[in-house]
Amino acid sequence: MVRTQKKKIRWQRFLPVYLLALPGFIYLIINNYMPMFGIIIAFKDLNFAKGMLASDWCGFDNFAYLFRSKDAWVITRNTVCYNIVFIILGVILGITVAIFLNEIRNKIAVRFYQSVVLIPHLMSWVVVSYLAYALLSTDVGFINQSVLKPLGAGPVSWYTEPGYWPVILTIVHLWKSIGFSCVIYYSSVIGISTDYYEAATIDGANKWQQIRSITLPLLKPTVITLTILNLGRIFASDFGLFYQIPRNSGVLYPTTRTLDVYVYNALMNNNDFAMSSAASVYQAVVGFIFIMIANGVIRKLSAENALF
């Protein structure tokens, strides 16, 4: 009896907050849920004379081209593996940079370095693509002309060698994203009470011991939250990174093509709504499975941090 009353009061107390969110909910439903109806196109033999709803069903025919070659496997592998590498390295580097920033005592210097690491995050992928091209271009690129040549090495045709690209893409991604993620970690790090560090210093702990025993454990909740948010997007790739940076070079597809790029190319080449939405449905379904698995694993490991 007492409990239900309590619950009621709380519900009433939060009502204005729910009302505040109402336009957003409506927007979510209109923008994210209603278009899901379009999924049926993926299973239709589209015929404009009959209209979208009355077109004949064609089962999984539209999906067939995805699985005709090894493409489906390669793009799925690329999308997931890149994201896993990005998440792991992003956490490690983000925390490292945040701790470095925290150790700088000069206020002006901190502001300066913080801005410098954040600048890449503000650049458009097209601009970054040209920066990468300036470095990697075969004829006039900085690396071929000013690094390899003086060393006596022959020029490398970067855009036709798929082997280098997992490393290149990882570097470019980290370079661009680290500024933003380190800001989040940095705000957690400066939130840690200095009392802990003072006590540790009195006990004779050196810097490394302080970081290992104070900073890192206290950062754990932030790390878990950010990782879960990233895991939710594990099957979505950053289109700008994978399309603009390799400059859509066909030779590089085995190591650079992810699902978003594939869907984009398929739509541009084939102009076929049904096949493109088939690829999108595939992305959505596999993405959903991944989120369920990730959440299940987290729930096993630490139930309170699970998303649902």
Added chain:
Amino acid sequence: MKNRTRKLMAILMALAASSTMMLASCSSGNDSSTSAGNSTAAETGDTSTAEPQGDPYEVVMTYLYWGTLPTDFQMVEDAFNEKMLEKVNAQVTWVPLSFSEIGTQPSLMVSSGEKLDLMLCFQQTSFLDAVNKNMIIELDDLYAQYGSAIAEDMDVAMAGGYVDGKLYGIPSTRCRADSKGIIFADEYLNKYNLTVEDGLTYEDLDAMLETIKAGEGDAFYPFVMSGSGLTTFEFFHKIDFLGADAACGGMLQYDDSNQIVNVFATDEYMEHCKWMRKWYEAGYINGDAITATDSAQSFVQNGVGASYLLQTYWDMEANQELGLAMDMTMSNLTGTYAMTGVYQGQSWGIPVTCENPEVTMQFLNAIYEDEVLTNMFYWGIEGVHYVKDSENEGYINYPEGVTNATSTYTNPLGLYGAVDKMYQMPGIEDYFGKMQAFNDSITDDMKSPYLGYVFNTKNVKTDYAAVNDVLTQYRASLESGSVDPETVIPEFLSALEAAGINTIIEQNQNDLNAWLAEQG
């Protein structure tokens, strides 16, 4: 459980709150664009009802533009309507579409039931797609009844509008035959005493490129190309793709075997890629070919390139000279040919949603019939946007004080009506005479025996999509010499086979045999 629900709620709330903010920041922009769209529609609606003459049918047609919409778009549309009413009881509403919209917007309009009477299919793939999805109607009867001016004007080019033996599209092209080849900047030809003639072989080109490279040095590329989708093979060989594309096989020669082959499995392809590889490794071809985004022309203009591939249609040399402000000489490498593919490209279709196809066809015919209407799309209104040259028939100029840069209306795409009646700016002397001479020079042996046959990819669309995907992965790098053909071509061929190219070719061959039997 309760705990979890609360957390889920919190996440949803956060999402909702953030999307509200996005909505708020976007909404102002959206409002203005939609209201602008409505007002133009309302205005044009008014003009059509204000006409006293009966009830003119309103033809809604796509209007493709390049760059930004011309300032006097509305003014020209009104003038066009006035002129059109004299001929056909119809009024037009142009739906301006940019290049990025032309592929998808018309089909979205048709599927959502928005009024559209005349749509431009900008590429053969989107035309075929429109036909196969029943987006556009058959035109045979309408064409026979109302298409006299179109027939007279397009003539042999009508072959580009047929699918499965039925007419679906009205092509818009001035090409009656075509060829492909290479063009050199005269500067380097004169400097190294080289001559260019039609039909240069790989060996001829090899020697020329070597001379230029030796003279110009390291940072100069005698043969430039660019783009992640570049192809070079069909610039060296006359290939009949039978109204389809490389994914469906083709024929390298017009012979009597009627045998469709996988062009990538031919010896010619291997030989071609080896030459390209040689030129690439020797530094004749720019090393960044497949990643460069600057056009090949700009390399030549900037003085780091000497030659590039192009269609060698008769006025192309003069066109390139005007564009680059350099003297050029081109060589036709494939020989002139007339095959179905030449006439495909852009065509006008009537969507299934059109309420009055008869008037729409009359309307289209009127554009082909009347050179004033044709030229209105291109140059605007006489006396306002251009003046006729009193001495030279068919030549025009900008009015006093107006230049190319300050002109308020021009749409240089040339997709409308009788494009061979399009007025010319000074630049090419005796344009119309030369065009006539070229058209007269087309002989029967230039015509493909399969002219008129169009392969429909409908029944093999899964294979077709998969094969096209393999082509985007391999062609550019092989045909620019960026990779070694000896190792990559076998890999390419097995990928093509896995994707189903043989199924497509088999289907194509069956269809062709049936077509040949029908022709007798």
